Amino acid sequence: MAELTVTIDTEQQRQAISDSFAKLDPRYLVKNPVLFVVELGTLIGLLLTVVPGLFGATGSRVYYAIITVLLAFTVLFANYAEAYAELEGEAQADSLRALQTETEGKVLEDPEADLEAIDEDDYEAVESDTITQGDVVFVDEGDIIPRDGTVVEGSASVDESAITGESEPVIRQSGGDRTSVVGGTEVLSDSIKVEVTSEEGESFLDEMIGLVENAQRQKTPNEIAMTILLSGLTLVFVVAVGTMFFFGEYLATFADGFAGLDIAELVALLVALMPTTIGALLAAIRVAGMTRVTRRNVIAKSGRAVEAAGDLDALILDKTGTITTGERVAQDFHPLGDADDGDVVRASYQSSLYDETTEGRSIVKLAEKMNGAEPVTESDQSDAAADEPGSAIEAPRSVSVDLDGADLSEENFVPFSAESRMSGIDLDDGTEIRKGAVDAVEEYATSVPGKLRQESNRISENGGTPLAITVDKQVVGIIELQDELKPGIANRIAEIQKMGVETIMATGDNQRTARWVADQVGIDEFHAEFDPEEKIELVEDIQADGKLVGMTGDGTNDAPALAKADVGLAMNAGTNAAKEAGNMVDLDSNPSKIIEVVGIGKQLLMTRGSLTTFSVANDVAKYFVLLPAILAAAIPGLAVMDVLNLSTPASAVTATLVYNAFIIPLLIPLALRGVDYEAQSGAQLLRKNLIVYGGGGLIAPFIFIKAIDVLFVALGVFQ
Known part of the structure; x- marks a missing residue:
């Protein structure tokens, strides 16, 4: 499956840097409370740099200047993360726009x-x-x-x-x-x-370009909830740190050598304790999730659809085109009654020579192959085995029969009709040959072998489709058609199930065929002889149990169910009604793509959760770094918490701010790429998340802040 080509040149990267400064506008940053508070802290630091004694501050102008610069870098790096992610989205819109041609x-x-x-x-x-x-x-x-x-x-x-x-x-x-x-x-x-x-300007590409551009700027429900949470945490830390100023003034009245808490250090403590990392990367994660979907040639009409894909509880899959290839091909010929292999092969070949359907062409090909007894090579066997276990090709039987079609006239070909449900040919000598659905042939034929139904049921139970073949209204055998499973589909469905998503197959085929396919690929539940109108009822029944459901479709009759489903993936090749009803459109028109979309949605949620865990763990670690360093002079008992034994309070504050600022650009690639995601249960993912990102978030600040402090000592800074 090809991906949309997205390239970001040097000029666009310069634009991202320029946008980082443009996003410093307080009217824009107020939408992100964490970064807005950091910007206010930067302004306070700038005031202290210009007027060092303001607010009773006692530090040097150089110290305040360093703090101001580090706070400014924190905001700029956060803005750059969002600007760069939006740049990828704009590049994808440009790649779609380049496809538009005037003709x-x-x-x-x-x-x-x-x-x-x-x-x-x-x-x-x-x-x-x-x-x-x-x-x-x-x-x-x-x-x-x-x-x-x-x-x-x-x-x-x-x-x-x-x-x-x-x-x-x-x-x-x-x-x-x-x-x-x-x-x-x-x-x-x-x-x-x-x-x-x-109309002009309202084409599919115009709509897709607009969706790609607008989707980069719309917050999803989960992101809105996360923003509210971060706003609450920010407010709590502002109140807590603001209270500490008065607490410091109180301590200064009886603690020798302690002059109170410096306003700049309190600002640094506030910025360090707030979840600045996830606050800075939240928008980038959202935009990157949309970008990954678009790169798979799927246009999502909103970020809500991508997130919903990650939260799906059930997935409705059609059989034809999603689980199977959708092309029925001839697999074997089965003689009945007094007929032999040669009779069935000859009649099947003659009735299909001018049949231009996929089934007709495959019947001619199989008849010619059996007559010539073409061997199957080792490479054919290995390729088939690699695609799907148990799908190795078997060599066709050798049947010696005259397949000369020179005496067959295309004018005598009888095309398939919905009324007769048969097709065939009338030979020049008056012989009538017909092939078609078993029940239709039973009504047409005057002589029907007793084993016709038994053999046709056996073929259906093995996932095949039987076509009965008659010569002069006498049934001579059955053509077995097989709708082959898509390569690797069983493994992909197993991956979806490991994610905790129930898989449901809805097909119009009979019970026997549906059960065989479901057993082969491991589907959790299947519905056979299913009318398209029943799909919406199935969606509603699943949603009534409080579950989120996804499905694919391409026809007008799929539109109601696509609109009702939480994730509706419409095919680009389908009808306009289907594309308008779905909240995603697959440019490749590959129904099984929804399985990939679910994985991308899961990865998006996993990335946000992982970086949130890392950010919160960072805050906990920085708390144990800064608080002892700032208050140890007034409360000697806090020295037991000073596990890093940093050189000076000023060094502790500065080293923490350096780490706090530069961890953001270091995590931008991870936010854009997404964390490595494997199909696992929720409990396994939570455990991995806590160990890898929670543990890493606790340990990383101690290591890097201590290293920065050692560097300051070596350079003679803050001595």
Whole structure:
């Protein structure tokens, strides 16, 4: 799966630095209470630098200047983290914007004109920006689709690599759920008529660009809750540290050699105790989570959708296209009654020679392979085994039969119809050959072997689809079709289950096929013979139990369920109704992508939780560093807490602020990349979080602050 290309050049990095200074505006920083308080502390430090004796301060101008600079760096580094993350989001928007191309469109004067007979006299070539919603355009082989729309007639192979990054062309055709086309993509073969569904500036790409740009600036519910928590903690620390000033004045009345608490040191203590690390990285984590989703060619309409993906309790998966490849291919031929292998292979080949469906082409290929007895190579076996256990290819049986199709006429081919549910061919000698659904063939045939149902049930129980084949209304055998499992799908579903997400398969297939597929991939629950309308009922039932649910879909009938689900991943190739209903759109139109989205959502929440744990643990450690250093002169008993034995109080304050400022840029790569995430239970993740990030957050300040203090001593600073 290709990813959107995102590049950040030197000029953009300079822009991020410039934005860091622009974000110093108090009207902007007030939205982040932690950094707003740090900025106020910076202003107090600046005042003390200019007027050292202000507020009764007793330190030197140089000391206050150092504190001011370190506090300023703390705010700037925090602003840079957010600016750089937003820069990645803007770069992704630019990468989408670069896909927009202006081209000509062939607007039909008569939208009802026969597609096969359209020539230059039937349309007017105009610039794409003059085409309006509702116009019907003719797009021929080699043409660029001028505007987003719906295929109303015809079928064509379309190159969507500019949008998805995938080189494999896709089929877009009228009817069904694969009608949507995107402006700027190229028709590689055939021709189609497209009804334009968007006005200038309102195309799919325009909408996606807007979503990417706006999503970077919208706080998610969890982030809002975190901001409220940080605001509360900040208020508590402001009150506590403000009270300490008066406590220091009281101690100075009877403690010899103690002149009270310096206002600059109190500011430093406040900044050190506040959760500045997570306060500085919170926005960067949010933006980076959106960026990771976009890089997987998934456009999230809000950060809420990404977070919801991380909190999902249940995931509804369709069988076809999500768990299986969606393409049924011929696996074997089974003779019935008096017929032998040769009779079934010959009849299947003749009835499918002009059948251009995937099933038809696979039947012809298998018949030719069995007649030629093509061997299966070791590489074929190893490739299949690597894709999925138990999927090794078996060599087809050797059947000697005359497959000469020279005497077969395409004019005699009988195409599939929804009414008969069969297709076939009428031979020149009057022989009628038909293949189709077992129950349809039973009604059509005059001679039906007793084992037809038994054999067809056995095939269904093994996950296959049986097609009965008749010659002159006598059933001669069954063609076994298999909808193959997607490579590695069982492992991916197992990973989702390790995350604590229940997996549910909803399919229109029969109970036997659904049960076989569910058993093969380890699905927790499955629903067979499921109508699309029942999906919304399933979503509502799960939500009624207080659970968050996700699902995928691409059709208009999926739209209600996509809108109702907490995470609705719509396919780019699907209908406009589905794309509007979902809160995510997959540019690759790969339904199994939702499994990756869940992982990204989990990683986002894990990253925020891990860095919050690290930040709080940092604050605890800095408390035991600063408090003894500042108050030891007045309260000798606190000396037992001075585990670092720092050289001077001034060195302790400065070293702590140096660490506090520079830990932020050191953690920016982790915030943007996300913590390493493995599919584990909640208890395992919590234990790992506390040990790695909680323990690391406690130990790191002691190590680095002591190292900085040793450096100060070596340089003769604060002596």
